[in-house]
Amino acid sequence: MADSEALPSLAGDPVAVEALLRAVFGVVVDEAIQKGTSVSQKVCEWKEPEELKQLLDLELRSQGESQKQILERCRAVIRYSVKTGHPRFFNQLFSGLDPHALAGRIITESLNTSQYTYEIAPVFVLMEEEVLRKLRALVGWSSGDGIFCPGGSISNMYAVNLARYQRYPDCKQRGLRTLPPLALFTSKECHYSIQKGAAFLGLGTDSVRVVKADERGKMVPEDLERQIGMAEAEGAVPFLVSATSGTTVLGAFDPLEAIADVCQRHGLWLHVDAAWGGSVLLSQTHRHLLDGIQRADSVAWNPHKLLAAGLQCSALLLQDTSQDKFYDVALDTGDKVVQCGRRVDCLKLWLMWKAQGDQGLERRIDQAFVLARYLVEEMKKREGFELVMEPEFVNVCFWFVPPSLRGKQESPDYHERLSKVAPVLKERMVKEGSMMIGYQPHGTRGNFFRVVVANSALTCADMDFLLNELERLGQDL
Amino acid sequence: MADSEALPSLAGDPVAVEALLRAVFGVVVDEAIQKGTSVSQKVCEWKEPEELKQLLDLELRSQGESQKQILERCRAVIRYSVKTGHPRFFNQLFSGLDPHALAGRIITESLNTSQYTYEIAPVFVLMEEEVLRKLRALVGWSSGDGIFCPGGSISNMYAVNLARYQRYPDCKQRGLRTLPPLALFTSKECHYSIQKGAAFLGLGTDSVRVVKADERGKMVPEDLERQIGMAEAEGAVPFLVSATSGTTVLGAFDPLEAIADVCQRHGLWLHVDAAWGGSVLLSQTHRHLLDGIQRADSVAWNPHKLLAAGLQCSALLLQDTSQDKFYDVALDTGDKVVQCGRRVDCLKLWLMWKAQGDQGLERRIDQAFVLARYLVEEMKKREGFELVMEPEFVNVCFWFVPPSLRGKQESPDYHERLSKVAPVLKERMVKEGSMMIGYQPHGTRGNFFRVVVANSALTCADMDFLLNELERLGQDL
Numbered sequence: 001m002a003d004s005e006a007l008p009s010l011a012g013d014p015v016a017v018e019a020l021l022r023a024v025f026g027v028v029v030d031e032a033i034q035k036g037t038s039v040s041q042k043v044c045e046w047k048e049p050e051e052l053k054q055l056l057d058l059e060l061r062s063q064g065e066s067q068k069q070i071l072e073r074c075r076a077v078i079r080y081s082v083k084t085g086h087p088r089f090f091n092q093l094f095s096g097l098d099p100h101a102l103a104g105r106i107i108t109e110s111l112n113t114s115q116y117t118y119e120i121a122p123v124f125v126l127m128e129e130e131v132l133r134k135l136r137a138l139v140g141w142s143s144g145d146g147i148f149c150p151g152g153s154i155s156n157m158y159a160v161n162l163a164r165y166q167r168y169p170d171c172k173q174r175g176l177r178t179l180p181p182l183a184l185f186t187s188k189e190c191h192y193s194i195q196k197g198a199a200f201l202g203l204g205t206d207s208v209r210v211v212k213a214d215e216r217g218k219m220v221p222e223d224l225e226r227q228i229g230m231a232e233a234e235g236a237v238p239f240l241v242s243a244t245s246g247t248t249v250l251g252a253f254d255p256l257e258a259i260a261d262v263c264q265r266h267g268l269w270l271h272v273d274a275a276w277g278g279s280v281l282l283s284q285t286h287r288h289l290l291d292g293i294q295r296a297d298s299v300a301w302n303p304h305k306l307l308a309a310g311l312q313c314s315a316l317l318l319q320d321t322s323q324d325k326f327y328d329v330a331l332d333t334g335d336k337v338v339q340c341g342r343r344v345d346c347l348k349l350w351l352m353w354k355a356q357g358d359q360g361l362e363r364r365i366d367q368a369f370v371l372a373r374y375l376v377e378e379m380k381k382r383e384g385f386e387l388v389m390e391p392e393f394v395n396v397c398f399w400f401v402p403p404s405l406r407g408k409q410e411s412p413d414y415h416e417r418l419s420k421v422a423p424v425l426k427e428r429m430v431k432e433g434s435m436m437i438g439y440q441p442h443g444t445r446g447n448f449f450r451v452v453v454a455n456s457a458l459t460c461a462d463m464d465f466l467l468n469e470l471e472r473l474g475q476d477l
Numbered sequence: 478m479a480d481s482e483a484l485p486s487l488a489g490d491p492v493a494v495e496a497l498l499r500a501v502f503g504v505v506v507d508e509a510i511q512k513g514t515s516v517s518q519k520v521c522e523w524k525e526p527e528e529l530k531q532l533l534d535l536e537l538r539s540q541g542e543s544q545k546q547i548l549e550r551c552r553a554v555i556r557y558s559v560k561t562g563h564p565r566f567f568n569q570l571f572s573g574l575d576p577h578a579l580a581g582r583i584i585t586e587s588l589n590t591s592q593y594t595y596e597i598a599p600v601f602v603l604m605e606e607e608v609l610r611k612l613r614a615l616v617g618w619s620s621g622d623g624i625f626c627p628g629g630s631i632s633n634m635y636a637v638n639l640a641r642y643q644r645y646p647d648c649k650q651r652g653l654r655t656l657p658p659l660a661l662f663t664s665k666e667c668h669y670s671i672q673k674g675a676a677f678l679g680l681g682t683d684s685v686r687v688v689k690a691d692e693r694g695k696m697v698p699e700d701l702e703r704q705i706g707m708a709e710a711e712g713a714v715p716f717l718v719s720a721t722s723g724t725t726v727l728g729a730f731d732p733l734e735a736i737a738d739v740c741q742r743h744g745l746w747l748h749v750d751a752a753w754g755g756s757v758l759l760s761q762t763h764r765h766l767l768d769g770i771q772r773a774d775s776v777a778w779n780p781h782k783l784l785a786a787g788l789q790c791s792a793l794l795l796q797d798t799s800q801d802k803f804y805d806v807a808l809d810t811g812d813k814v815v816q817c818g819r820r821v822d823c824l825k826l827w828l829m830w831k832a833q834g835d836q837g838l839e840r841r842i843d844q845a846f847v848l849a850r851y852l853v854e855e856m857k858k859r860e861g862f863e864l865v866m867e868p869e870f871v872n873v874c875f876w877f878v879p880p881s882l883r884g885k886q887e888s889p890d891y892h893e894r895l896s897k898v899a900p901v902l903k904e905r906m907v908k909e910g911s912m913m914i915g916y917q918p919h920g921t922r923g924n925f926f927r928v929v930v931a932n933s934a935l936t937c938a939d940m941d942f943l944l945n946e947l948e949r950l951g952q953d954l
Contacts, residue, residue, distance in 0.1 A: 014514070017510065025499075029499070032588055034495065036587070038491070044599075047599065049599070053603055056603065056604070059607065060827070060834075060835070063834040064832050064833045077584060077588075077604075078584060081588045081590065082588075084597070091596075091597060097589070100497070103501040103551065106501065106505055106583055107555060110513070111509055113559055119913075120559050120569065120913075121558070122521075122526070122557060122559070123558045126526060126530055127535055130537065154815070161677060173681050173682050175653060175658075177654060177656070191817070201679050202648070202652055203652045204648060205650050311820055338631070338673050338674065340628060341788055341789065343789050353537045354546075357541035360541045436596075
């Protein structure tokens, strides 16, 4: 009977499966890996949404398509996608294509398992443990716990959840209604996930007390102390401080030692959101930026950012040196997460680390700092660039001052006109596909560019290109 | 100067990058795809944790390794991992390897972007919209909203968060403290993520009212009505019912029409956790199991389960036919998620759907039902198998009754001895690597096997093998 046969899909035909996958892999190598990382190619092929919809023919229909059509679709998907591995992709806190990490990701996908138990993920259960141990060692902890989470926002939420559970174990069962109002503290430069997390966890955004940051973007410990006092005076119970190592826009590092002192005095959980800056711990030269991180109770660190391990790779690390687990293992039997199935996020990082060693990864971090410094010094030599501040990390924030605005700093509409430059240049660079740099207003400052120097394939020539290209794109403004 | 050159890693050498990736891909094709799905090969290669640690040499060291060593590591990772694509992997609610979905996953990894904005994910922003539209259409909605989440547990949490926000928009800012005690309702057969989610969201597990299920595992609407009355009498405010379409163990479908009637009478948000059973909507023959789902406010559906799209692929769908968005877009500017960066989870499903069409996917679902039925009927012909119940889905739950226990049903220790059989057989099958089937106790029932008939490469011959293999493994018991 027909039902006893495998379905007439490729799944029953190993030769056809292999042929399809080899053909797709060929397209990936040519289009995404070779062209996608070549400076002779565009970083993006801009299309307006309506035109792109037509080109992609996204509709899902009743009938399936031929292998030839499917391969065409694969090509189109890659062609019109942004090449985040391209050296001229300066837009996000990740850039570049690490071949070992990509190899790890392809193996992960081919094995398609879930990180539940040793039974169905024996290799990855042991590997995750080892990778987390290594990350903790870099933080400065010889023991502890941790987990890979689906992104830094969720890592931060876990930390908040654990801190409130440690303070009020009852709240897992009874909820927040029976508790006094809780207060957590973070600076105005922190990632917006702290606010979102407070809402999601039922604390409400009002529970987030915003601490002042100085002109460099660093939390002011004296204001933290003051805010704690104010919260207590209002009847709230402070329970957590979230410091940031590497803020999103300015790349600022909060003064962890001074913040840890405050936390110690008040008995507060110290969480460090090092999603962006955590990888600096690999650099003997620069890890002082995170001095004091070993005093944290929890650390969020995303190797998918500066280490280019690939999305998603976000670790929540816990100091947890007590004998007893401080989270409730009764409900979370065996796993420590609010997820059930959980992707394997350790292999890509492990394989890259095996190939590079600590030393190779350290060189990358150091090189990123060197190139960011080179970019800053070159900007100072050119009249069209005005730094927002001297960077301490690899976020380089600056205004491009077009010819018509140079020397007009005293003009009353200077800042308003300057603020309109970045959006125009961004549109031009994206439509040409020559590079991608993000911009944003920030506090009282009008729109400025933020170049993220993260791609390990970058050279000084790419920095020169960036400056020349901005001058070229903005010469008529 | 040395710093102006690219680092001496592969990243600067396109030829070496391509050679490495082609070599790794060759290993993936041979080991994970060909051998990993061949019934002449083992489904797993069992090692005790300590031995496996030695074999894998997991430690991350200062020095990097050669390409030859890295390729050996890739081989070892695959060798000792469980082959979830193998036809004899019956262990989880996912099994099989769809080549088009895998192709989509490899492209996703090679493009490594985040689903934030049209600017950096133009193809995937449009594609996600289209895929979600298609899934909503299958639910029965011509409009609405949705998002891909990192797994069904988080999809369920989103639903609870949205429902409480709809009822009390203030709680986002002010938290749960100022609200009356809230109550949500789900059956005792529901997924444990509802309890976990209530804890994580600050509601507390006490807010979850457990509704009775009948002997088939289906929620009893009369008891739901009764529980709502009880909660109200205690001063709690009911706000959500989470019904399940396809429970984890028994594969039961809650009676959605009757539950929707109750929700309508009481003005409650109806969430349907169809993480497992949602894919049945593709089948004209079987979609009646979800009759009434179009009356839900939200639906969680994981195409990474029965459709084998690959982990993770979990959609939260929202009916949301109102003009105004019912979630607060002020805080979540532009995105609708508690994540910041978010993986691309739509391409693998889209590409598979393009290749198969609705028709191809429908055939798979129907075939899984046919094979589950075949397995049940064959069990009835053999004396060593006792069904827990007639399945209505592709979860086939049964005891293997070994020769020494046959005809001893009246013996006082029968159930205790029967309960010990599945763990012994599981150990034997895993150590031989011949197949993997999960088991669990459930309610008052002792350990029984749950075969999940999900792999689209299965045939009747695999079902026969499963029965023969259990008889062989248990012949001496």
